[in-house]
Amino acid sequence: MKHIILFGPPGAGKGTQAALLVDHLGFLHISTGDLLRAEIAKRTELGIRAAEFIDAGELVPDETVIGMIRNRLQEMCMVPGIIYDGFPRTLPQANALDAMLASRQEQIDGLLSLEVPHEELIKRLTIRGETSGRSDDTDLATIENRIEVYEKKTKPIIDHYEALGHHYPVVGTGNIDEISERLITVIKTRII
Ligand code: AMP
Numbered sequence: 475m476k477h478i479i480l481f482g483p484p485g486a487g488k489g490t491q492a493a494l495l496v497d498h499l500g501f502l503h504i505s506t507g508d509l510l511r512a513e514i515a516k517r518t519e520l521g522i523r524a525a526e527f528i529d530a531g532e533l534v535p536d537e538t539v540i541g542m543i544r545n546r547l548q549e550m551c552m553v554p555g556i557i558y559d560g561f562p563r564t565l566p567q568a569n570a571l572d573a574m575l576a577s578r579q580e581q582i583d584g585l586l587s588l589e590v591p592h593e594e595l596i597k598r599l600t601i602r603g604e605t606s607g608r609s610d611d612t613d614l615a616t617i618e619n620r621i622e623v624y625e626k627k628t629k630p631i632i633d634h635y636e637a638l639g640h641h642y643p644v645v646g647t648g649n650i651d652e653i654s655e656r657l658i659t660v661i662k663t664r665i666i
Pocket of ligand 1: 484506507508510527528529531532533534535536539559560561562563564567610620
C-alpha cells in the first residue's frame with residue numbers, strides 16, 4: 475500500500491486536489507480537517523473540544539489527531555494507497571505516522587508539497603470563507619494565524635521527508651486540472 479502526503483499551507487488546494495487524485499488513482503482520502511468537522515457536526519465531546527482550536531486558527535492537540543489516524547489505519551485494507559490531507563501537521567504527528575506505518579512494514583512514499591504565494595493563499599481563503607461557511611475562513615486575523623502556524627509548526631515536516639528523499643515540490647498555481655496533472659505525473663513517474 476502506498477502512502478502519500480498532500481502537503482501545503484491553508485488554501486494551497488489540498489482538499490480539492492486530494493479528491494481528484496483519489497478519483498484518478500483509486501486511493502483512499504484521509505483528511506483530518508474533514509474528520510474533525512464531522513465530529514463537530516455530530517456534537518461529540520471530541521468535536522466540541524476541537525472546535526475551540528479550529529475557530530481560533532490553532533492546531534488541535536497531537537494526541538487527538540494521531541488517535542483519529544490510528545483508528546482509520548486499523549480499519550484500512552484492500553486499498554492501493556492512501557492520500558493524507560492536512561495530516562501530519564507537526565513533527566510529533568509525522569513521527570507517530572512513521573511509527574504506525576513501520577509497524578506494518580510500510581512507509582511514507584512521497585510528500586507532495588503544493589507551492590502557492592502568500593497573497594494568493596489569502597485571496598483563496600477569503601473567497602472560500604464567503605462561499606463555504608467555514609468558520610475558520612471568515613476572519614482575516616484567523617486566516618493569517620493559520621498561515622503563521624503552518625510556517626512555524628507544519629513546514630518543518632518538509633525537511634524531515636526531504637532528508638529521507640521523499641519530498642516532491644509541485645507548483646500549486648494555475649488551473650485546477652493543470653495542478654492535478656502535475657501531481658499525477660509526479661506520483662506515476664516517481665512514486666508508484
Ligand atoms: P483543514 O481542513 O485541513 O484546513 O483543517 C482545519 C482545521 O482543523 C485546522 O486549522 C486545525 O485547527 C484542525 N486540524 C486539521 N488537521 C489537523 C492536524 N493534523 N493537527 C492539528 N489540527 C488539525
